[in-house]
Amino acid sequence: MAGSSVSVDLTEAMATAHVAAGDWLVVAPTLITILGGSLCLMLRKNTDLQPRIGIGFLAVLVLANLALLIRVLDHGVITMVMGSWLPPFGIAFTVDTLGATLSLIGSIVAFCAGVFGAATVDSTGRRYGFYPFLLLLMTGVCGAFLTGDIFNLYVWFEVLLISSYGLLVLGNDRIQLDGAVKYGVLNLVGTNLFLIGTGLLYGIFGTLNMADLTQQVAALENPASGTLATVAALYFLAFAMKAAAFPVNFWLPASYHTPNVVVSAVFAGLLTKVGVYALIRVFVMILPASRGYLSDVIALVAIATLLTGALGALAQSEVRRLLGYLVIAGIGSMLAGLAVGSTLAISGAIFYAVHSIIVMTALYMAAGVMAMMGGSYDLRKLGGLYQKSAAFAAVFLVLAFAVSGLPPFSGFWPKVILVDAAFSDGRAWLGAAILVSGFLTTLAMGRIWIFAFWRGGPEGTPDGQTAPVTAGTAVSEAQLSGGAVWLPLGILTALVIYFGLQPEWMLELSTQGASGLVEPLDYLRSVFGDQG
Amino acid sequence: MRTIIFRTIAPYLTALMVLFSVFVLLRGHNDPGGGFIGGLIAASALAIFGIACGVASVRRAIYFHPMGIAAFGLFLAALAGMLSFFKAQAFMTSQWLIFDLFDVEVALSTPMVFDIGVYLVVVGAIGSIALALEEREID
Numbered sequence: 001m002a003g004s005s006v007s008v009d010l011t012e013a014m015a016t017a018h019v020a021a022g023d024w025l026v027v028a029p030t031l032i033t034i035l036g037g038s039l040c041l042m043l044r045k046n047t048d049l050q051p052r053i054g055i056g057f058l059a060v061l062v063l064a065n066l067a068l069l070i071r072v073l074d075h076g077v078i079t080m081v082m083g084s085w086l087p088p089f090g091i092a093f094t095v096d097t098l099g100a101t102l103s104l105i106g107s108i109v110a111f112c113a114g115v116f117g118a119a120t121v122d123s124t125g126r127r128y129g130f131y132p133f134l135l136l137l138m139t140g141v142c143g144a145f146l147t148g149d150i151f152n153l154y155v156w157f158e159v160l161l162i163s164s165y166g167l168l169v170l171g172n173d174r175i176q177l178d179g180a181v182k183y184g185v186l187n188l189v190g191t192n193l194f195l196i197g198t199g200l201l202y203g204i205f206g207t208l209n210m211a212d213l214t215q216q217v218a219a220l221e222n223p224a225s226g227t228l229a230t231v232a233a234l235y236f237l238a239f240a241m242k243a244a245a246f247p248v249n250f251w252l253p254a255s256y257h258t259p260n261v262v263v264s265a266v267f268a269g270l271l272t273k274v275g276v277y278a279l280i281r282v283f284v285m286i287l288p289a290s291r292g293y294l295s296d297v298i299a300l301v302a303i304a305t306l307l308t309g310a311l312g313a314l315a316q317s318e319v320r321r322l323l324g325y326l327v328i329a330g331i332g333s334m335l336a337g338l339a340v341g342s343t344l345a346i347s348g349a350i351f352y353a354v355h356s357i358i359v360m361t362a363l364y365m366a367a368g369v370m371a372m373m374g375g376s377y378d379l380r381k382l383g384g385l386y387q388k389s390a391a392f393a394a395v396f397l398v399l400a401f402a403v404s405g406l407p408p409f410s411g412f413w414p415k416v417i418l419v420d421a422a423f424s425d426g427r428a429w430l431g432a433a434i435l436v437s438g439f440l441t442t443l444a445m446g447r448i449w450i451f452a453f454w455r456g457g458p459e460g461t462p463d464g465q466t467a468p469v470t471a472g473t474a475v476s477e478a479q480l481s482g483g484a485v486w487l488p489l490g491i492l493t494a495l496v497i498y499f500g501l502q503p504e505w506m507l508e509l510s511t512q513g514a515s516g517l518v519e520p521l522d523y524l525r526s527v528f529g530d531q532g
Numbered sequence: 533m534r535t536i537i538f539r540t541i542a543p544y545l546t547a548l549m550v551l552f553s554v555f556v557l558l559r560g561h562n563d564p565g566g567g568f569i570g571g572l573i574a575a576s577a578l579a580i581f582g583i584a585c586g587v588a589s590v591r592r593a594i595y596f597h598p599m600g601i602a603a604f605g606l607f608l609a610a611l612a613g614m615l616s617f618f619k620a621q622a623f624m625t626s627q628w629l630i631f632d633l634f635d636v637e638v639a640l641s642t643p644m645v646f647d648i649g650v651y652l653v654v655v656g657a658i659g660s661i662a663l664a665l666e667e668r669e670i671d
Binding site: 020024037038042044080132 | 597599600602603604606607610611613614616617620621622623624625626
């Protein structure tokens with residue numbers, strides 16, 4: 001190529017067709033966040049400008065993801081090969097409904113977190129890179145949802161993990177470093193298992209393109225062979241670690257309560273769901289036979305995750321730790337969908353992932369507001385918040401109903417689908433576990449409601465009396481008075497209510513996403529053209 | 533480490549290493565070398581200068597904060613991939629500009645710009661770590 005006199009026919013290896021400008025939307029989410037993140041990093045010292053740039057780029061990211069989803073719905077699955085090199089040698093970004101939907105919801109949550117962070121992250125946190133890390137975290141998250149290459153998925157995992165380490169230790173508290181070590185060690189083990197599995201997979205098939213792998217696995221005579229089973233087991237363990245499934249979930253409650261609450265909110269919304277997405281993508285699309293014989297194991301893990309998560313939440317009196325266990329319980333519901341594996345069940349898992357991304361972020365933000373109002377995250381020291389703000393109490397109640405899976409909010413529909421799918425598959429235990437977990441979650445949320453909102457004041461206030469409403473500190477009052485706290489909480493709560501009352505749209509998207517995985521013909525055709 | 537011999541030699545050594553790192557960077561497309569290795573050489577040049585003459589003088593010499601350099605490199609690398617948009621090709625498709633300058637063939641390309649971005653990211657990131665470590669130990 002480069003000035004050399006040797007001419008090589010590259011038409012076999014390179015894409016020659018023109019790429020429509022709209023197809024650039026496939027890489028737009030990663031590009032926007034990389035550009036925004038590096039710009040924020042260059043202007044690191046300018047702490048007033050940073051939120052504006054950061055929130056601006058996050059808003060553009062939401063729009064780009066929305067445009068991408070609309071284009072995928074119009075044109076079907078879109079593929080773009082990096083540098084025009086065709087797969088299986090080149091790296092492909094392949095976007096289907098599932099990837100585009102999760103990417104859009106993830107970016108909405110990140111935008112809300114960016115706005116929330118404008119109020120809660122002080123100038124030290126900004127100087128140490130809250131906005132660059134948030135944007136680069138989104139590079140990793142969007143890249144993971146949109147890529148069509150399994151090694152590339154690993155790379156995006158690394159990108160989002162490195163950014164999350166940065167966010168986790170923002171502030172350099174002792175307790176944060178303690179949480180970061182636990183989080184870091186377990187995630188390093190997880191990524192290494194992922195890498196080993198990927199190496200084995202490459203050894204078997206000589207390709208890492210997801211579409212190519214799907215074809216080759218489907219063509220195997222014996223898809224339950226020993227090596228492939230090893231790969232499946234490694235992948236399941238690695239992604240289960242990321243997703244915080246029982247018994248490899250202890251890193252989550254150990255670390256999620258340590259950083260700034262907006263960081264916890266982003267983590268709770270996005271990180272574990274990327275693990276769930278990877279599980280769904282790999283086990284439903286690429287290795288369906290392995291999912292078949294692992295399904296009993298997955299079901300057991302799902303039941304254990306559902307119950308330990310909900311019971312753990314009941315046992316906690318620190319609001320953020322309690323919510324951390326609820327994140328785990330939610331992961332159990334999604335794993336239940338994966339265990340059943342029908343199109344209906346997978347669509348339920350996808351819908352649940354969307355619901356969980358929104359509601360967990362909103363709940364952590366609500367916990368932050370509770371601490372600003374009441375001065376603590378400890379249920380023993382909180383109280384009388386209903387008197388302080390009835391509107392906030394209503395918002396919290398909506399979120400509490402949603403996370404417990406009660407109608408008419410967003411948690412209800414995916415739970416109905418998942419329970420229905422579990423029972424019709426003959427897995428009554430799994431369906432029962434989802435229902436029991438929902439019941440226990442209701443109790444845990446009820447505890448927060450009674451202690452923090454309903455009773456008159458902190459522990460020790462006599463029944464029927466109300467403690468005098470104490471004024472918050474100057475900092476927290478200033479944080480609460482601006483719109484930067486209420487706007488993101490309002491947006492997310494509105495989404496929770498909208499998906500509860502109008503679930504058709506999201507049902508359609510998740511059904512389309514699930515059937516695209518179970519019958520990946522469109523996906524294959526998008527990568528290989530019509531000959532595939 | 534601040535012996536007179538080292539302090540006298542270090543600036544020359546640093547200058548040579550930075551020059552060599554640019555050479556390694558530019559030959560990298562078809563020969564061994566490239567942005568990553570070049571960046572490592574340049575970062576070790578900064579580290580040597582820091583050991584000899586103190587971190588403050590390194591920071592003065594490079595003017596920008598190392599993290600800013602790394603961020604600019606990332607920005608540049610991303611932009612280099614976007615040039616193919618205008619030719620309706622996929623992201624990161626290489627674009628070449630080959631011309632003769634005084635009878636020497638000069639080949640400018642987007643992979644080279646990308647490689648320069650990688651170089652800056654490595655210089656900035658590794659340099660930032662090295663300077664932080666030296667600062668703790670010396671100052």
